[in-house]
Amino acid sequence: MYCSVCGNATFSQIPPGDNRLRECCAHCGTVHYVNPRPVVGTIPVWGDQILLCKRAIEPRLGKWTLPAGFMETGESTGAGAVRETVEEAGARVILGPLFSMIDVPHVQQVHIFFRAELLDTEFSIGTESLDVRLFSERDVPWAEIAFRTVSTTLELFFADRARGEFGTYTRALEQAAAPVHLPRA
């Protein structure tokens, strides 16, 4: 690795007063910390339907997701969630309360979803989407959902809607076991 400040090679060491290995620069003294990244998105609602996007990019190209993406510097979580909803689904929403915060430690991410109300059905297909559609609960393509944080959020959302009261949920995903390829019978 190289120092992004001065371009010299870095080395791994535990800095004084720290307790973890960091990439450090002997030339300029910079310590390069790496931290998890927030992913922010919405659950856009229209009547009894929710809006999903079919991904046009890897990972999970062709799978369905809630509009979401990496939070950018200078914005709030809610503003980032609204921005992603515009970018991926061309959809205008009124932002609602925080609904789920799901840790994905094995990829250094925290996925944060807000409830949201669509202002109209004039959504459109963003550059990172192949399709954007409203789904009733019974039509959700559960086997074709891109990410576990999305399927978990949708399950919690529909359960709360059924009981008529919405909460705020935290979850932590474990790393999935490697797929088991069973021999054909």
Added chain:
Amino acid sequence: MYCSVCGNATFSQIPPGDNRLRECCAHCGTVHYVNPRPVVGTIPVWGDQILLCKRAIEPRLGKWTLPAGFMETGESTGAGAVRETVEEAGARVILGPLFSMIDVPHVQQVHIFFRAELLDTEFSIGTESLDVRLFSERDVPWAEIAFRTVSTTLELFFADRARGEFGTYTRALEQAAAPVHLPRA
């Protein structure tokens, strides 16, 4: 800036399919994204008291804070909050629900606090603290709180405790105006 992958100079450009300037490497093609960082902590409770730490490090050396710090890679938000509580206050807690998630966009951070129950009063002064003490609500040093996310979280916490029901709160801090130095009368 320099590329952390290959050490060559980077340049600012909007990558294809993106809509923001990023530091990009012409030599190896790496795009260097920068994202906000999660800060995680707890509100450690013992009876009607809460635990605060007096900071031994900048920023806000000598001011009081809830135990909190940057989330590390490979951990969940809750595990990070518990770790910071051990590191800064030597305190063992049972982690409770998410209480506050406060955006601080001008410093590219999201501060996330969980309620927590102290298991005992055998806490101790961590290397990043000058003092660690339990405070009743009436004794909280409000004028000496290190960060607005902490004072906001404490205000929300005591208000919820007074009404006997705890919620989950999201807030976004605006950048504080520059201090106004009034001439002496």
